[in-house]
Amino acid sequence: MSRVISSRWMLLERTLSERIIITKAPLKEGWGQEFFLAAAFDEKRMTQIQVEAVSKSSILGNIYIGRVENIATNIQAAFVNIAKGVSCFLPLEEAKNAVFTKKNGKKDLCIGDELLVEVTREKQKNKPASVSANLNFSGKYLILTTGNHLLGISKKLHATERERLQALLKDQITDTFGIVVRTAAKDASDEEILKELEMLTKQCHACLQGAMHRTAFTRLREAPPFYLQFLKNRNLTEVQKITTDISSVHEVLLQHLQDTKDAEKLHLYTDTQVSLFALYSLTHELERALHRQVWLPSGAYLVIDPTEALTVIDVNSGKNIKKKAREELVFSVNVEAAHEIARQLILRNISGICIIDFIDMKEKEHREELMHILRMDLKKDKVPATLVDITRLGLVELTRKKVQKSLKEQLQGDVSDEK
Template sequence: MEEQGNFLVTRLSVHGKERVVSAYYENGHAAELSCLSSGAGSLLGNIYVGKVKNILSNINAAFIEIADGVLCYYSLADGEAPLYASPGRHARLAAGDELLVQVSREAVKTKAPTVSCNLNFAGKYLVLTTGKRKLGISSRLDQAERQRLRQLAEPFLQEDLGIIVRTNAAGAGEAELKEELSRLTALARQTIETGRNQVCFSLIYREPPVYAARIRSLPQSRLSKIITDDRIIYEELSSYLSEYQPEDLNKLQLYEQEAPSLNSLYGIAGALEEALRERVWLKSGGYLVIQPTEALTVIDVNTGKYQGRKKQQDTFFKINKEAAAEIARQLRLRNLSGIIIADFIDMEAQEDQKELMDYLASELKHDPVKTTLVDMTALGLVEITRKKTQKSLFEQVYSD
């Protein structure tokens, strides 16, 4: 397999149901997987004219209805300025008010979807935001590049729109940024104007299919090919790229060989099956046990079949270090989010513990989703948090 990244989209039968499976492969191995019901659209990123159902002052939140019977959680603590679809009848948000909201997080487990009044319009290089005139630069970029992009983007700021410069903007020129900003600004203005003239529960803006929208967030410096073996998906991807990322249209390929199939060539079904297993074997003979629960995800590290001849503490450190790299990979692969607790094998030396934490932190930096290594507790449990946006792979397969 190529050293570059390949993004694959195909249809597979998963547990007797047809699914659209997308997979991003880096260095020949699956780095990200998504498995969605065929024909089912995601709410994430969609913008609606919603109606405030009720205000819950005790938790400083509200529930906003975006469709008949579809309630979403809205935090009042963020101090967002509502975009009213009709003139607000109160100085503060009240039941019955109609406003433009965007789904910022899908329903996760038993929790309702989350909506925001700060609308985001994402491109390959930039994200345009309503509500605050603020410029943000990806923290993943080095200081020199952050400064260069800040100088380029600051003149683009508008009175009522903010800009977030994404990691993919590294190396982008002024013309590229300006062209994308112009398109995003036109989309934002049109969406807001349309929303103020629509009835309650109207869908004002529909986010592109998940597998198409995912392309803009992939590391563009490594993305080599976008491949699908489905003609309909190919046309959707072609349409999306033509409109939003024409410079990447030449990466799109329709795989038409009957044998081997795209699935067989890359082992997509096998990668999906492995990513749903509770146990993950390590090359050393140790293994991880990954158990999602209602409140958090627990990952246990075990010595397993390890046959090393080194001292016991050296053995534990070697397995833990291998486990740290695999944990970082599994979080991204399975889209695990929220609170993650990793129980590594106990190590006596504090320097070994520190080296392990430093190594884990460096591995987590490769994750495009915001992931924070919190600390190691007195009991030796490592706390990690990962931003929630979409359902985990397990939930996609078993709850849809």
Template sequence: MKQKVLVTNVMDRLCFFLEEDGKTAEIFCTDETAQNEHPEKTVHAGDIYIGKVKKRIPNIHAVFIEIFPGTECYCSEEEAADGCFTSKAGKKPVCVGDELVVQVKKEASKAKKPSLTTDISLTGRYAVVSRKKQMPGVSSRIPKKEREALKAWLQETDSSPFGVILRTEAAQLTLEELHQELQKQEKELADLLEKARTRTCFTRLKAGAAGEEAGFAHVRWDTLEEVVTDLPDVYERLRSYLEQTEPKVLDSLRLYTDPQFPLVKLYSLEREMERALSQRVWLKSGGSLIIQPTEALTVIDVNTGRAVSGKNERYLKQNLEAAKEAARQIRLRNLSGIILIDFINLSETEDREILIRTMRELTAADPVKTEVIDITRLELMEITRKKVHPPLYEAVRKKAHTDE
């Protein structure tokens, strides 16, 4: 697989287009205007703050915590009670007025407030180190034999008070190099929690994924061929970011300079964005997908359209084609939460099992955790996908609604 990243302005947003083998796989957009005008009030997943408990809702076991004046975030009461407190206002596990270290788990979405966790974690290239101790974990993308060996090594050498999950690229290091990386991350987390004790409420202890970090989140450095932007100031930011995180790929960074034919036109990026926001996606067979996000879930309907109806073998073939495109669209549009896919009904149990197995294989390649549950009695395939950033349609259209 070969990857390329294109970075430019589309629809008044700074957008990162991740291409894999010449086809757009992901689009990440960030609102540069909001970040420049109110950097202290821009909430990103991964941001770490000292927050203050504003109110408790006992009947739903929830607390709302301010991370800066006027911005309340949701946190479960159980989660908050197990937090790292910098100031207590009462003797109960959680009291209004308590100050504690929190991390943004999910960004705000539509009417939902940002969601917080007290399990503070730092994500590095090779591992995720978290405040709460847990069984060591290893990425499932690492081959089974290597994964088991790394898990055994973690358990044997586990003397840390923190939780550790090894990421896919940890397999590239020797055990000694990996040990040094883990020690570095654990020290950073310990220092951050110690520093929190002497900081005032609403202090942002660490910024989460800024545009560059989030835009490169799913890039595999060993397959990256090129990073291209036509924005000089963004070029300097990307250069600085790559120098700090992965200097080996600096040679792949290029500033495109042709004002007569901008990057957006060269790669038809506006058209790519329009397709990624369109409800209908055409399939080669003549059928289509209708993708409709709602407040509670996302529905994907498979239509045969111009595709010729036929026997079960034909229906299965059309469903497998639709499954491949649906998996791609879920990642491209960053759809998350509950996703229901209404495939063409299959009468044979074996065909349904083939469809489920194929969908699981396709979603296994998604860097974001995605789980194919089953096909319901109403012939709807149930899928869940972890949510971190807002879906593409929301990230792009939020500014349009604001401007109106």
């Protein structure tokens, strides 16, 4: 059962565990639109946030019957319409295991073919949304995928857990789907995992079978609300509380978490004197997440400048560094900056190419250690991020997969969407 709480009780019970809140932002100057948000907090500050406009829900994760409009072999991609006038980018690599409802010709993919596609990346600026013919059905512990017929187990799991899950699921693979085991499965019993597998299998079969009787542009599955996906991407064993002040959201979450121990973490916030938005100082947190300058505990700071092509991050010491012990102090500041940069990538949802200008270091060992630290921090990111190299000028290059719009675009709107 969930509990109803007040702001005064919450203020007394802040712990070191992660807290998640889901609320609606009041209409305010500076925000381009009214929006819902889901945010995660550790003991010190906000660590991640996702927003969705009240007037415009995301199509990310939706499954449609699309129609192939054009094939561009020079870029190894096709353009697929999921609605009249709505064209999406489909890499040919992502169409190898396509499920067709209508097939024209003998080639793997032909103009006019109708196939099932899932939206994998939102429309961003002048780039269309991306889709894949590899359909995913996600749960807390497992992901079923039509993209292959293999069993994949999270590398973050201990060897004994991997062996247990391998033995449990190796005979469950079918000609229809493969299975990916998520990190959260380490805390689940065999019974819980098999129960979720049965549920996801029903969802998968219902979608595939239902498609055979539908026409092009039909939406076969609407992705779960963004806040449910937000929860699925987190390890709930590390979450102490999930709080919302929206009754309808509370009901959805209660249904989603029923029969799990995580249901006890769900709370409905009802205090009318202090809003949940105000209690967590979200106006301040959002403004700080959009600010160009980010201060570090040492007095150093980052300057983050997103451009059309890439994001540039400059590390500044914030003070004159004396020659004596300069190398150690610079290394210390750069390490501090590396941790914060990894956090800011997630918080601001920065994607694409990033160039980082760390403070110059002379010692090769320090440069290598800094790259190791940054690489380890990037591995914690749920969105694939890759540390590429250090240029001859000493600039660090990294890339982060584009899935959703940046926080700035989500909050202030994307001008290109209105054209």
